[in-house]
Amino acid sequence: IPVPPFDYVVFGATGDLAKRKLIPALYYRFKDGQFDEKSRIIGVSRSPLSDADFQKAARDSITEFVEKEYQDKKTIDRFVSIFSYVANDVTDEAHWADLSAKLREDPKIIRAFYLAVAPNLFGPICEYLSKRGYYRRDARVVLEKPLGHDLASSEAINNEVASIFEEDQVYRIDHYLGKETVQNLLALRFANKLFEPIWNSANIDHVQITVSESVGAGTRGYYDESGALRDMIQNHIMQLVCLVAMEPPASDDANALRDEKLKVLRSLKPITGSEVAKFTVRGQYRGVTSETASVKGYQDELPAEKKGSRTETFVALKAEIENWRWAGVPFYLRTGKRMANRVSEIVIQFRQIPHSIFEHAEGAPKPNKLVIRLQPDEGVKLFLMIKDPGPGGMRLREVPLNLSFAKTFAERTPEAYERLLLDVIRGSQTLFMRRDELEAAWKWVDPIREAWDASRDAPQPYTAGTWGPTGSIALIERDGRTWHEDD
Numbered sequence: 001i002p003v004p005p006f007d008y009v010v011f012g013a014t015g016d017l018a019k020r021k022l023i024p025a026l027y028y029r030f031k032d033g034q035f036d037e038k039s040r041i042i043g044v045s046r047s048p049l050s051d052a053d054f055q056k057a058a059r060d061s062i063t064e065f066v067e068k069e070y071q072d073k074k075t076i077d078r079f080v081s082i083f084s085y086v087a088n089d090v091t092d093e094a095h096w097a098d099l100s101a102k103l104r105e106d107p108k109i110i111r112a113f114y115l116a117v118a119p120n121l122f123g124p125i126c127e128y129l130s131k132r133g134y135y136r137r138d139a140r141v142v143l144e145k146p147l148g149h150d151l152a153s154s155e156a157i158n159n160e161v162a163s164i165f166e167e168d169q170v171y172r173i174d175h176y177l178g179k180e181t182v183q184n185l186l187a188l189r190f191a192n193k194l195f196e197p198i199w200n201s202a203n204i205d206h207v208q209i210t211v212s213e214s215v216g217a218g219t220r221g222y223y224d225e226s227g228a229l230r231d232m233i234q235n236h237i238m239q240l241v242c243l244v245a246m247e248p249p250a251s252d253d254a255n256a257l258r259d260e261k262l263k264v265l266r267s268l269k270p271i272t273g274s275e276v277a278k279f280t281v282r283g284q285y286r287g288v289t290s291e292t293a294s295v296k297g298y299q300d301e302l303p304a305e306k307k308g309s310r311t312e313t314f315v316a317l318k319a320e321i322e323n324w325r326w327a328g329v330p331f332y333l334r335t336g337k338r339m340a341n342r343v344s345e346i347v348i349q350f351r352q353i354p355h356s357i358f359e360h361a362e363g364a365p366k367p368n369k370l371v372i373r374l375q376p377d378e379g380v381k382l383f384l385m386i387k388d389p390g391p392g393g394m395r396l397r398e399v400p401l402n403l404s405f406a407k408t409f410a411e412r413t414p415e416a417y418e419r420l421l422l423d424v425i426r427g428s429q430t431l432f433m434r435r436d437e438l439e440a441a442w443k444w445v446d447p448i449r450e451a452w453d454a455s456r457d458a459p460q461p462y463t464a465g466t467w468g469p470t471g472s473i474a475l476i477e478r479d480g481r482t483w484h485e486d487d
């Protein structure tokens with residue numbers, strides 16, 4: 001279904017995000033016929049480019065980041081013809097370029113400003129958009145992460161933006177919410193009768209969320225100031241916790257959903273002071289050299305002036321949600337760079353059956369487990385106990401009911417940004433973070449960060465290509481549980 005015509009103004013248009021994610025995502029949507037022919041994309045950035053240069057850059061990004069079978073010259077030609085460019089140094093108010101020639105006054109044309117720039121520029125850009133008369137009450141502003149580095153800085157950014165834009169105009173990106181498999185969590189929980197009655201502490205022993213990456217981080221400029229807690233836990237993983245743990249919203253209305261997520265964030269038991277060392281583990285990867293390959297450690301990747309950094313590239317923690325549904329059910333969360341595999345998954349570990357009748361069987365019943373694989377190999381596995389077929393006696397075996405997205409659906413799985421970029425135009429805020437959610441997440445994360453900063457301990461080392469420091473294994477094993485491993 002096509003979206004209404006738009007003027008999409010992208011600040012930071014020559015940056016990495018635009019090149020790798022935004023332009024390819026827009027291309028896929030264009031190719032699917034979702035653009036009205038009046039839609040335009042206006043790039044804004046400091047580099048002195050012409051329209052033709054920017055169109056060439058868009059072409060290059062498609063060649064590099066769009067799957068080959070979706071690249072066709074005619075479509076690409078038509079697509080880049082809607083691109084134009086304004087060179088503008090947004091840090092220099094005196095020399096702000098004139099955007100008025102690009103912005104159309106027709107009220108039917110949706111106006112959206114995408115700020116893919118450093119967050120200290122959000123406030124100045126918003127203010128300037130207003131001063132120059134580019135603001136409209138129905139315009140939208142899209143904010144990329146990082147939305148601050150703690151509660152105070154995030155409040156400051158939100159205040160600056162709020163002095164111009166109303167909350168219903170602000171779209172804060174957490175690209176995990178745009179992932180198909182993350183949205184599928186909503187379908188799984190609320191479009192099936194099966195799970196909801198047992199989705200509680202009476203039936204669930206614990207929950208695990210793992211987002212592991214095999215890539216490193218030391219060469220990413222911003223990472224050393226951020227670290228895994230801010231980069232992944234505060235946003236993506238806490239959003240996943242919300243979707244797993246929230247009460248059923250009354251509808252799919254953006255605020256109905258976000259109200260429920262907020263309640264989860266506010267029910268998280270604070271981890272403060274001496275509890276931080278008990279319930280959290282942070283790590284940093286070390287290099288490894290084998291006969292076939294050698295991988296640098298985080299420290300070795302850093303520029304000279306940052307050597308000795310104590311930034312964590314791995315975090316594991318045990319969270320608890322203090323409400324009726326979840327009391328006593330730990331949520332074990334972990335994320336890291338340079339881990340053994342790239343895997344994002346949610347594991348719902350059910351409790352043991354109350355009584356086993358299989359005294360004489362071979363193999364004891366294992367508790368059921370639901371594994372939701374977000375990426376790669378997207379799918380859902382429900383581990384069940386069955387009788388191993390055969391003429392012998394009762395032999396119990398754990399077997400997964402396996403729903404593989406790739407095998408079930410022929411379509412390409414769209415990238416998160418494809419959905420999110422057009423939701424902005426549709427005016428749907430469901431998959432974007434509301435200000436209070438963001439701030440509640442910072443409020444929970446800040447004391448952990450503070451305790452780490454105050455501690456003399458360095459992050460625990462782990463070898464690149466492993467599942468993280470031994471402390472993270474101890475964190476869960478201490479409770480008589482283990483991290484799920486798929487075979």
Ligand code: BG6
Nearest residue numbers: 145175176213231232236344375
């Ligand atoms: C980003 C983080 O938000 O998410 C990166 O800043 C991380 O450090 C990335 O690599 C992971 O996203 P995805 O979609 O590849 O899982």
